[in-house]
Amino acid sequence: MDLFEYQGKQYFARFGIAVSPGDVADTVDEAVAVAERIGYPVVVKAQVKVGGRGKAGGVKLANDIDEVRLHAGNILGLDIKGHVVHRVWIERSSDIAKEYYASFTLDRPNKTHLGMLSAQGGVEIEVVAEENPDAIAFLQIDPVRGLDVATARRWVAEAELDEAAREQTAQLLVKLYDCYTTGDCDLAEINPLILTPDGNVHALDAKVTLDENASYRHPEWDEFRATETEDPREKMAKEKGLNYIGLDGTVGIIANGAGLAMSTLDVVNQVGGTAANFLDIGGGANADVMAAALEVINADPKVKSIFVNIFGGITRVDEVAKGVLEALARVSISSPIVLRLDGTNAIEGRAILAPHLNERLITEPTMLDAARTAVNLANA
Amino acid sequence: MSIFVDENTKVIVQGLTGSQGRFHGLRNRDYGTKIVGGVTPGKGGSDVDGVPVFNSVKEAVEATGATASFIAVPPKFASAAILEAAEGGIALIVCITEGIPAHDEAVTFNRLVEEYPGVRLIGPNCPGIISPGKCNIGITSGDIALAGGPVGVVSRSGTLTYQALHELSQHGIGQTTCVGIGGDPVPGTNFIDCLAAFQADPETKAVMMIGEIGGSEEERAAEWIKINMTKPIVSYIAGVTAPPGRKMGHAGAIISGSKGTAQAKMDALAAAGVFVCLNPTEAGEKMVEIVKAL
Numbered sequence: 012m013d014l015f016e017y018q019g020k021q022y023f024a025r026f027g028i029a030v031s032p033g034d035v036a037d038t039v040d041e042a043v044a045v046a047e048r049i050g051y052p053v054v055v056k057a058q059v060k061v062g063g064r065g066k067a068g069g070v071k072l073a074n075d076i077d078e079v080r081l082h083a084g085n086i087l088g089l090d091i092k093g094h095v096v097h098r099v100w101i102e103r104s105s106d107i108a109k110e111y112y113a114s115f116t117l118d119r120p121n122k123t124h125l126g127m128l129s130a131q132g133g134v135e136i137e138v139v140a141e142e143n144p145d146a147i148a149f150l151q152i153d154p155v156r157g158l159d160v161a162t163a164r165r166w167v168a169e170a171e172l173d174e175a176a177r178e179q180t181a182q183l184l185v186k187l188y189d190c191y192t193t194g195d196c197d198l199a200e201i202n203p204l205i206l207t208p209d210g211n212v213h214a215l216d217a218k219v220t221l222d223e224n225a226s227y228r229h230p231e232w233d234e235f236r237a238t239e240t241e242d243p244r245e246k247m248a249k250e251k252g253l254n255y256i257g258l259d260g261t262v263g264i265i266a267n268g269a270g271l272a273m274s275t276l277d278v279v280n281q282v283g284g285t286a287a288n289f290l291d292i293g294g295g296a297n298a299d300v301m302a303a304a305l306e307v308i309n310a311d312p313k314v315k316s317i318f319v320n321i322f323g324g325i326t327r328v329d330e331v332a333k334g335v336l337e338a339l340a341r342v343s344i345s346s347p348i349v350l351r352l353d354g355t356n357a358i359e360g361r362a363i364l365a366p367h368l369n370e371r372l373i374t375e376p377t378m379l380d381a382a383r384t385a386v387n388l389a390n391a
Numbered sequence: 392m393s394i395f396v397d398e399n400t401k402v403i404v405q406g407l408t409g410s411q412g413r414f415h416g417l418r419n420r421d422y423g424t425k426i427v428g429g430v431t432p433g434k435g436g437s438d439v440d441g442v443p444v445f446n447s448v449k450e451a452v453e454a455t456g457a458t459a460s461f462i463a464v465p466p467k468f469a470s471a472a473i474l475e476a477a478e479g480g481i482a483l484i485v486c487i488t489e490g491i492p493a494h495d496e497a498v499t500f501n502r503l504v505e506e507y508p509g510v511r512l513i514g515p516n517c518p519g520i521i522s523p524g525k526c527n528i529g530i531t532s533g534d535i536a537l538a539g540g541p542v543g544v545v546s547r548s549g550t551l552t553y554q555a556l557h558e559l560s561q562h563g564i565g566q567t568t569c570v571g572i573g574g575d576p577v578p579g580t581n582f583i584d585c586l587a588a589f590q591a592d593p594e595t596k597a598v599m600m601i602g603e604i605g606g607s608e609e610e611r612a613a614e615w616i617k618i619n620m621t622k623p624i625v626s627y628i629a630g631v632t633a634p635p636g637r638k639m640g641h642a643g644a645i646i647s648g649s650k651g652t653a654q655a656k657m658d659a660l661a662a663a664g665v666f667v668c669l670n671p672t673e674a675g676e677k678m679v680e681i682v683k684a685l
Contacts, residue, residue: 117493117497117576117577119576119577119606119607119608120606120607120608120611122497122500122501122504122577123497123501124497153501154494154497154498154500154501155498155501155502155505192494195492195493195494197493222492222493222494224466224490224491224492224493225492225493225494225495227466227467228492266550267550268548268549268550268551269548269574269603270546270547270548270549270550270551270574270601270603270629271548271549271550271551271554271629273548273603273604273629273630273632273633274548274551274554274627274629274630274670274671276630276632276633277629277630277631277632277669277670278670279632280631280632281669281670286632289633293489322550322553322554322557323532323553324518324530324531324532324549324550324553325411325415325530353535353553353554353557354532354535354553354557355532377672378554378670378671378672379670379672
């Protein structure tokens with residue numbers, strides 16, 4: 012789960028990381044109230060989960076109440092690369108002496124954590140990595156040992172941060188690492204991390220991605236989840252506990268396992284169709300899950316046919332078959348369904364469906380055959 | 392021959408008394424796997440359909456001589472279970488658990504490497520390992536695999552592992568061993584580990600490798616293949632049509648920029664001399680050609 016900037020800053024603050032004082036606003040009047048409270052000048056920042064908002068006019072400096080009114084009015088409702096701004100973050104403007112970059116993420120090939128620190132912040136780190144790779148100080152961190160302040164001190168020196176910033180940054184990096192690990196982040200990034208002319212270091216931006224697998228030990232994440240603006244189809248799927256991503260095609264896809272679901276998209280595409288969605292019903296799918304999956308896909312008006320591709324492992328095919336029949340009994344599905352069933356208890360599953368097959372409920376022996384049939388139905 | 396397991400491998404099931412552990416553990420036993428015990432703290436002395444249950448891995452190993460463990464416990468308990476298995480003297484750990492936090496996996500993996508260097512972990516979040524006719528540890532349906540070789544299978548995706556076995560078996564092509572390494576960010580065993588074992592195994596004549604978008608394991612494998620692999624490899628990478636920047640199911644499947652895309656992986660593998668196919672069926676057909684020409 013990606014956090015908005017303001018949520019990232021709130022999350023950082025929990026771990027003692029210094030951020031600019033500020034608050035959120037959903038209306039121009041709220042924006043004015045926040046600005047009056049924290050004092051001018053302020054920065055009005057669009058809260059969208061996409062990069063490049065500055066260039067798109069989503070970040071503006073306001074010196075007084077009229078400017079706050081003007082900028083908040085322009086930014087709220089602004090469309091930034093398809094993301095409409097519903098909320099702004101108003102924070103006290105900071106004087107900037109230097110901009111740095113700091114992040115922690117998992118180094119998958121090395122199976123360690125990777126810290127990146129650079130004295131060249133404020134620009135995209137990918138650009139720095141390409142044009143001036145020596146400007147980034149990489150630090151491999153053994154997850155068992157973690158990051159101590161002595162190591163962080165050597166690291167800030169290696170990155171050639173200004174002397175005045177080093178000790179504070181070293182302390183901040185230890186806190187950021189704590190946020191990254193005990194806070195279960197896939198990514199914790201500050202860009203820019205700034206040094207002010209009066210010698211203070213703090214986070215001017217926050218990019219945080221949380222590891223959903225750890226949500227069982229983070230009840231505080233519920234508030235982040237509540238603000239997730241998403242495709243209504245995805246919202247409905249999430250409420251039903253399904254792993255769904257909306258796409259633009261006409262063949263609804265239900266498969267078990269992320270790999271098989273992706274492969275199903277590929278095969279539908281190869282035989283001339285387009286997928287309406289990615290939907291992985293996961294391991295151990297039962298009748299309720301299948302019914303929920305069919306309901307979500309049925310709610311998508313673009314769907315012209317539904318391809319159910321199941322290879323049973325943990326998932327038992329007889330359960331899937333029962334689920335399809337139960338779903339059909341519960342809701343009226345407007346598109347024909349093409350099923351391909353293999354794996355655990357496939358024979359039993361096919362037998363359960365056999366008496367119910369007709370031109371709107373079809374089984375095919377292979378994945379490729381089923382894809383062709385589903386695509387033909389969708390394109391008819 | 393098979394890799395990592397054989398007909399003599401003695402296996403315990405951590406979580407045998409749970410619904411998953413029971414279903415798959417007994418199914419593995421029915422397949423012919425030597426399931427010699429189960430472990431559930433507090434339930435020692437009982438049994439599951441005749442399989443004795445112990446309170447700890449250590450007790451189970453002492454009583455049965457098991458060398459492998461099948462872990463089927465919820466994500467909260469999985470890391471502790473893996474370390475308990477290593478501590479208890481298990482050499483091969485197969486963990487099917489899905490949904491373990493990435494930070495737990497990172498710590499567990501590094502503790503295994505540092506404290507128990509001889510231990511192999513397969514998974515987590517994987518279907519397990521099957522050497523058809525000899526041993527099946529995990530959730531793969533035994534009847535989709537075919538004994539006798541000559542193909543080794545290694546896959547990062549669960550259900551695509553079954554698909555790959557199915558494609559081969561339908562054509563009458565057997566498998567020496569099939570390893571599902573799982574799609575999590577920190578897998579215990581990677582493509583290169585399996586490819587090296589297949590390269591060294593005299594009965595494995597060709598390898599089918601199933602990858603997916605995200606990470607760079609396939610690209611790293613391609614580099615290794617170029618230098619070390621003499622046996623033919625057929626590959627399929629899932630996710631060619633996946634939209635960029637979206638997370639499809641698990642952490643392994645994130646695309647970031649061009650690196651990690653299906654196309655980048657396919658290009659890297661093709662450049663290493665791998666036969667890259669566009670779907671599992673095509674991969675099966677290509678393997679038929681290769682096996683016929685052996």
